[in-house]
Amino acid sequence: MLYRGPLSSCNYACPYCPFAKHTETAAEHAADARALARFSAWAETQPFSLSIFFTPWGEALVRPRYQAALTHLSHLPHIRQLAIQTNLSGSLRWLENAEKSKIGVWATYHPGEVARERFLTRCAELDTLGVRYSVGVVGKKGHFGDIETMRAALPGHVYLWINAFKVGDGYYSQADLTRLGAVDPLFEVNTRRYRVRGMPCNAGETVISVEGDGTARRCHFIERPIGNIYEQDVRDLLRPRPCTRSSCECHIGYVHLPALDAASVYGDGLLARLPDPTLWADAARLETYLARARNLRAN
Ligand code: SF4
């Protein structure tokens, strides 16, 4: 389950993001806190196992309420996994009290917003705590050097992913693709807009996206709600459906396409974008995955 509450503020000012330096009123924070508390209470009482991925509009992990929610949920037996997208700027002390084996951190490094050494210090803290994490960077042309330097500085066991900067065809030259592919072997999968209309997708069957008021959607990308988790049994909302969008280009969407079989690469690390560590020594498995992605129809 992907949870995205009303929070829409961030302490960073990334030029490619609408939430940069957006601040919220006390009333807006209170509304986000109420929504989070309601969702946590709902998750706590469900009679089935559940994994939750927090995908906030902005930075949530600098807020003690999100740290406390993750900590609390991590100790519940039926909560399988928790993950959250973060710029890693907040304190990580809360993790000391969490069930760390269940938590995956989807960290994004934003060159220009944070010193490399500071970000790396945070990564080292996660390693010391024994928390699994991946590190991502937006693949803007001006970031290429930062990406390579970050890759060289991170421990070898940490996956560095690159999100393609999707501003239209032709942004990347073949040389760019080769250069970034040398850093992130899975980069090319993220460079495409897959033509998905009519294709089976697990979004809406094994994974759903939920807003602060309980509105449930198949995924973050299809506006039409499928129900409300506070008004009906969520299991009644789940069923196979073909995709109704013309394209899907975001990792947190297309990884749910059965035709891609992303689980063959990510295993139980799918939620926090953590490939199975054995993948890199298994060239055949990696190439099979890349070939599957190439064979999906792309715009
Ligand atoms: S850290 Fe993330 S949410 Fe904050 S401004 Fe940058 S891209 Fe946006």
Ligand code: SF4
């Ligand atoms: S393919 Fe993408 S847009 Fe379509 S249902 Fe799946 S996640 Fe949503």
